[in-house]
Amino acid sequence: MNALKTIWAIGLISFQEGLRRRIIYGVVLASLLFMSFAVLISGLFMRDIVKIMLDLSLSAVSVSGLLVPFIVGITLLSGDMEQRTIYTILAQPVSRAHYILGKYLGFAMLTSLIMGILTGATIVTVWGSSHLYAEHFFTSLSFSAIFLSSLMSLLAVLVLNSAMILWCCVTTSSFLATLLTLATYLIGQTVEDIIRFISLHIAGAEVSGLVQKTVQVALYLFPNLAAFDFKQQAAYGLPIPLHEVILLGIYGAAYITVMLLLAIVIFNKRDLA
C-alpha cells in the first residue's frame, strides 16, 4: 500500500515536470494542425475520404505518442542523473525500484494524456466530417475500431517507454540512450517483415539457418511493435478481433514487466555519484 502511494507520488511529480515542458504543447498543436490538414486533403478524395482522414490522423496520434519517450522521457531521466535531481526523490524513503516504476508511471500518464486528446480530436473531426460530406461515404466508419487502434498504438508506445527506461539505466549517456531507443523502435517495426522474408525462402536469397535463428532470437529480445498497428483496420472500418487485442495486451504487459525488472536490477547496482 505504502509502495503504491510512493510510486504514485513519483509518477505525479514526473508527470507534472513533463507537462510543463513547452515542447509537449508544440507536439500536440502540430498534430492538431496536421489533422485539420488531413480533413482538407481527404475532402479531395470523396470515395476514400474516411480512409485517408483516418490514415493520416491515426498516424499523427501514434507519431505524437512515439515522440514522448524521445523528447521528454530521455531528457527527464538522464537529466535526473546528470543534474542530481534524483537525490531530491531518493532522499525520501523511496527505493530505486519505486523510482523506476514511478518514472514509468509518469511517462505512461503523459503519453496516455497526449494520445487520448489526439484520439478524441480524431473522433470529433471524423464525426464532424460525416455531417459535412455525403453520408454514404461514411458507412464503413467504426468508432470502436478507431478507439481500439489508438489503444494499441498507446500500448506500443508504453512498450517502447519501458525499453527507453532500460536503456537509460544501462548507459549514463543520454545520446546513447536515444540511439538505443531509436534502434529498438526501428527493429521492432521491421523484425516481423524480416522473419516473413526469411520464411519465404525466395530463390536466390537463401538465408542460412544460423541467420534465421539469430533473427528469431532478436524477435524475442526486441518488441514486435508492428504487431500493435491496427491503423489500416480502423481506416477501412474492419473489425479488430478482440482475442488479438487481449493477446497483444498480455504480450505488451509481459514485455513491459521484463524491461522494468531488468531496469531495476541494473539501476540497483549503479552508483549515483
Next chain:
Amino acid sequence: MSIISCENIEKYYPEGFSGRKKKILTDLSFTVRQGDVFGIVGPNGAGKSTTLKIILDFVRPDKGKASISGHPARSHTSHRHLGFLPENPSLYRHLTVTDHLLFAARTAGMPRGEAMRRADEILCTVDLSHAAHIPISRFSKGMTQRGALAYALFLKPEVLILDEPMSGLDPLGRQLVIDIIRESHQKGTTILFCSHILTDVERICTQIAIMDKGWLAAFTTPQELQQRKDVAKPEMSPLESFFLEVIAG
C-alpha cells in the same frame, strides 16, 4: 545511542578513461550519536560528499557498511524521518518549490491541508514565502539553496544530513542556516554536515571530524579546541590552527 554509523568503509572510483580504480575512502569508521551536531571538515576532494552519499545509499561502498537509526543504508526505510541537503542542490526546473514540498508530503502520507500549512511555515522560515509559486528555473543560486533546505526540513526530520549547507548564501543566509541548525539541535535533531567554513563549524558543532585524502585524520570537540586556545596562532581560530596542523601532518 548511535544514530548514524559507518564501519570500515572503503570506496574506489574509476579514474579517467582507463577505468583504473582510485581509492577515495580508506577504512572510514565513525558514529554520530543522538542529538549530536557532527561536522566533517576537510580540503577539497577529501571525500566528504562521497561519505554522505554512502550513508544515503546513493553510492555503494566497496567494503564496510553504513546505517541510519539502526536501518542499513541499503534499505530505503533508513530514510524515514531523514532530511538531506545535497551539495549544489538541484530541484526540478519547471516545478515550484511548493510542488516539491507536496511531493515529500505525499511520500509521507501527509494530508494536503496539513502539507500546505507546513509548506507556508517552512517557506517563511527560509524566507522564500514570496517565491512559493515561481518555477525553480527563475530562482537564483541562493534561492535554490534555501528551497532545497526547506525541502530537507519540511517533514521535521529526526536526522539531518547537510552537504555544504552555507555554500552560495549571503551573510544573512549563512546566519539563517546556523540558526536553523541550532534550533534543530535544541529540538533534539541529530545533524551530520560538512563544510569548508571552519568558523561556522566551530560555532555550532558538538563533534568535529577532520578528513583528508579519504581518511578521518582527527576527531575533536569545541571543548578540546578551547583548551588548545593558547597553542593556537593568534590570527587563527583554534579549529583553523588545529586543521592546518592535522592536514600539514
